[in-house]
Amino acid sequence: MINKDIVIIGGGPAGLAAAIGAYEAGNKNIVILERDNLLGGILNQCIHNGFGLHTFKEELTGPEYSARYVKKIKDLNIETKLETMVIDISNELIVSAISENEGMVQYQAKAVILTMGCRERPRGALSIPGYRPSGIFSAGTAQRFVNIEGYMPGKSVVILGSGDIGLIMARRMTLEGADVKMVVEIMPYSGGLKRNIVQCLDDFSIPLKLSHTVTKIHGSTRVSGVTIAKVDDLRNPIKGTEEYVECDTLLLSVGLIPENELSRKVGVIINPKTQGPIVSESLETSIKGIFAAGNVLHVHDLVDHVSSEAYLAGKNAVKYINGLLEELKMIDILASDGVRYTVPSTLNVNNVEDLTQIRFRSSDVYKDAYVSVYFDEERILHSKKRILTPGEMETVTILKKWLIERPNLKTITVKIEKE
């Protein structure tokens, strides 16, 4: 058994930032456990640019963005273990990990930070009828083949789902020589960022078919085509609108799911909306000493937000170890009226420094609507948004002084209002 103050599970962007956050808060007894053979997580296969606009005020590729953090980790001499997979976390914060080189290693941690990221939703979750041939890939799997291995998973492609990875892969597959026929989205709006729709579809004249879905997969060995159809308001295919599209590949970009097997196993309470742990303002989960940040907590659009959130988790883990984190959850944060969820879901004023941020997503598209924050019955914030879509994460900032002025505050509610 090895004693470590802070064990960080996952060496992607969240894990790296969490380690730096903890280090800069004064605790150097940290280890990052990463199952892959290099740090940086999914950023390694995100060779497109657009990363780091908030953090570094410049546009970086995924590997460039991650390299900056990896360099800092190396400069600070923070311990990292590669090809090491955590298989268990106990209630007493014993983290068991295995690797080819060291076999089973167990750490007794004072605090654990969960930064395992997320995974793609598979086809089965959609139950698309038809055959089960080769040629159906999640967009991220295809991205790995193309960007890391150098192989093309197909020549003519239909993409189901307009999540960001799907949009990015529409452009990538086109640039690498494939014919991307269309992106099909069941919702009346895209699940991805506006800038990706413009730069990845519009610029390459790839049609985005909103309110459409794939109703059948053809081809018994390799995909030979798909049937698409328009859907009604309840997202059921409309008879008579079917259209056959010839292709040898179907890429799925139908959502990401935080990867919380380990969290569930140790008993961390999961929010069914986010599929990530329920956390306090300090990003502490329902189990004392276990923190979570990044896509394992809730799926983010921008890595910059992952990094800033995880940095905070690292810092708070040190506060916790130093006995400076109050456990009492004084205020509940509720999502209502078009707000699908909030992170965090509780708040203790004494743990807030100058301000705290609440992140959320809307459950539908709202145009010219207001994001409102209520402190009990009192409306504290009311800001107009030209557009709110589920594809873009929103943030509201709460100042500590507002909280101090209202010592009897019980509930903060975030909602979307027409006026």
Place this chain on the structure above:
Amino acid sequence: MYDVLIIGAGVIGASVARAISKYDLKVIVVDKHSDVCEGTSKANSGIVHSGYDAKPGTLKAKFNLIGNKMMGEFCQRYRVPFRRNGSLVLAFDVNEIPKLEALKTQGTLNGVEGLEVLSKEQVLAMEPNLSSQVAAALYAPTGGIVDPFELTISQAEVANQNGVEFQFNSLVSSIVKQTSHFQVFVNDTMIESKTVINCAGVFSDEINNQLSAHKLKITPRKGEYCLFDKEVGHFVDRTIFQLPTAYGKGVLVTPTAENNLLIGPTAYDIDDKYDNSTTAEGIKEVLSKASQSVKSIPTSFIITAFSGLRATETSGDFIIGEAKDVEGFYNAAGIESPGLTAAPAIGDYLADLVTKKLNAKMKTSYIDGRADLVRFEPLSVADKSKLIESNHEFGKIICRCEMVTLAEIKDAIHRPVGATTIDGVKRRTRAGAGRCQGGFCGPKVLEILSKELHKDPREIAKFDQQAILLVGFDKENL
């Protein structure tokens, strides 16, 4: 010249091969697919039926009962996941209780032990997730669940390690009977064999009809299923049936031997023997029928849907034995449910017939059992630790959902009748069978297959040779 040529490497072909491999004979199995277990054997309910459904006196009843009785010891010896979880046939109306009683009488006649009609209260106490509409149920404690992949693969392994050859990607185009042997044309080459055993599943009528005047007619009967995440693997503990209809045993709700939840199948006669596609209507029907049996189907935990074809013969019974008009030609045709249960028993029976005909002697060197087989995931932390010390490749997890290690995948590739495809690895190790369905481990398994088999990654297929995954290099088509 072979002594025995077996057509089809499904669970029946593998069972026959395993049973015959005890004898000093030259035996070959040919299959048009690239692996064992690629037809009906890979897409079924995985049920070991207790035997109350089959009409007394039929081959279905006979082999179901023998198969059920031998399954426990058999699966232990060959390391096949099996659990005698018991089954329930539900009645939703008190007027249907006589039907349960009739099934019980039929089962008892067939030799099924322990059958009991339970009251609503008794049933709900056993299975709290059942619908409150349940009026009564027939309980069959001898019912079980088995991993159909492993039941097939294990027997192929045993056969192969005892000298049986397997030749894949080999479609039988025609068979000609000579005076004392058969000429079997496979991919334009001829294989000669003294005897032929037809285990060709939905195609067994076509094989039979080339040789015998007693024509068979197999109508593929499609069954669609939904498979659920292990998270809900204990939604029910027993296999839940509804009262059988003319088309089969109805839609069931069951845990699988690997602790997933499975619901299905539908039952529709179709024309195309290659059509294993799922349909929107089929999946809808499965969900709606299953929801009569249980309270609320946890649909958000569906990880995949699939369909399989039952080989339904017009007579309604199994066709097993030597063709009356073709000496040396044996059928195992029309093997639909309870075929999986019956398979090892059918294998023993046919091996007995064929080896008597050939006056074969038992081998002295026969190895009964499989080479060591290790599963990492179920072990304790201490045992995992020891295992990695003995072979460090157990320290590398390839499939995170099912916790399958590099050592296990390499073993699956290099075992007798080893995996050559992504699906082959999945069925042998469960890598890719979990909730992400190979999204994470797919590229890694492809890389391992390519390395271990010394093949270009572009030649690695999901299954069969045409189902390749990678079509070329980046920018090749620019």
